[in-house]
Amino acid sequence: MTQTTLHELAAWLDDTLQTGRFRDYCPNGLQVEGRESVGHIIAGVTASQALIEAAIREKADAILVHHGWFWKNEDPRVRGPKRARLARMLEHGLSLLAYHLPLDAHPVLGNNAQLARVLGWEPALDAAGAARRCGPDDLVWLGRPRTVAPLAELARDVGHRLGREPLVIGEAERPIARVAWCTGAAQGMMDAAVDAGVDAYLTGEVSEQTVHLARETGVAFIGAGHHATERYGVQALGAAVAARFDIRCEFVDIDNPV
Structure with missing residues (x-):
């Protein structure tokens, strides 16, 4: 090296x-x-x-x-x-x-892009072929899950892939065809996801008012964990650094239940 x-x-x-x-x-x-x-x-x-x-x-x-x-x-x-x-x-x-925020937003190495890869979700694309986004700084991504499935099934798959059982607010049997996501503490951006017309919104954390917003709008909420949703961007960035400079870059995952 x-x-x-x-x-x-x-x-x-x-x-x-x-x-x-x-x-x-x-x-x-x-x-x-x-x-x-x-x-x-x-x-x-x-x-x-x-x-x-x-x-x-x-x-x-x-x-x-x-x-x-x-x-x-x-x-x-x-x-x-x-x-x-x-x-x-x-x-x-x-x-x-x-x-x-720059690592959340990067279209390839970012937390949102890498979370979609881990979950197998497909970002929606605009006319130029870029991922469709909404919310502050266009941080919320829009797309669809691997298959249309009931909320309960989708949440189980999220938990399996991230190794952490998510908090879920919504009707368990409702089919989820359109999703929005933003890693970390982006529960305050759920309004943008609701306005975008999705069936479910996934982020890391939840606030008291988030539950009411999900119930009153009918948009399901999945709280998948702050740390759990943000492990992947820095790994991708580290791999890019290692390749660019031919130096060692090792990821260390410090356990965090949040």
């Missing part, structure tokens, strides 16, 4: 994911600058202490994640768990590269 420079890697990631298109809740890109040369990356969903320790054990140079640090409206003081994480990163010269 070869090595690349940290800033060449960050520039390629920023360009590939078009980070400038998004008004996000956090900075995207290089969040913590470590050693200049990168030959080994540990990828994961979230830059947790457990992922940092895994990177240290594997003698990695950088960490690549979907959920990084420095979120809008969080306490900016560096203390407690934040201090502990940052201290370990700096002590071992680790860099942190994090991509939130």
Whole structure:
């Protein structure tokens, strides 16, 4: 394996994911600058202490994640768990590269595209051949499941493929032919899915009001897990990095029931 420079890697990631298109809740890109040369990356969903320790054990140079640090409206003081994480990163010269909405949205490597691949769902295409989307920043994808099936059967297949039993709101026997999905905490985007005329909407999390919206509109809701729906984009991105730069990139799945 070869090595690349940290800033060449960050520039390629920023360009590939078009980070400038998004008004996000956090900075995207290089969040913590470590050693200049990168030959080994540990990828994961979230830059947790457990992922940092895994990177240290594997003698990695950088960490690549979907959920990084420095979120809008969080306490900016560096203390407690934040201090502990940052201290370990700096002590071992680790860099942190994090991509939130840009990784959700990418048409090939993104969380939504990769979730469709895992579930076997087929995105609807517009006249130009691009996936049809709706909602803020066009983050909600539209399409259809592998086969038209009752909601209960569709939900069982989702649970089997993601390894986590989903929360389901809706009539178990209702046939589902049109679906919308957005990974993570996108329950607030269900209005866009309803307006698009789908039979079911899938995301990671649920809020109290989501249940009422599903019941009152007749659009089924599937809460398949935040972590469970967002494991795949960073794996695809890591594989693309490894191929582009001929460096090692290993995915570490830190168990999370949410």
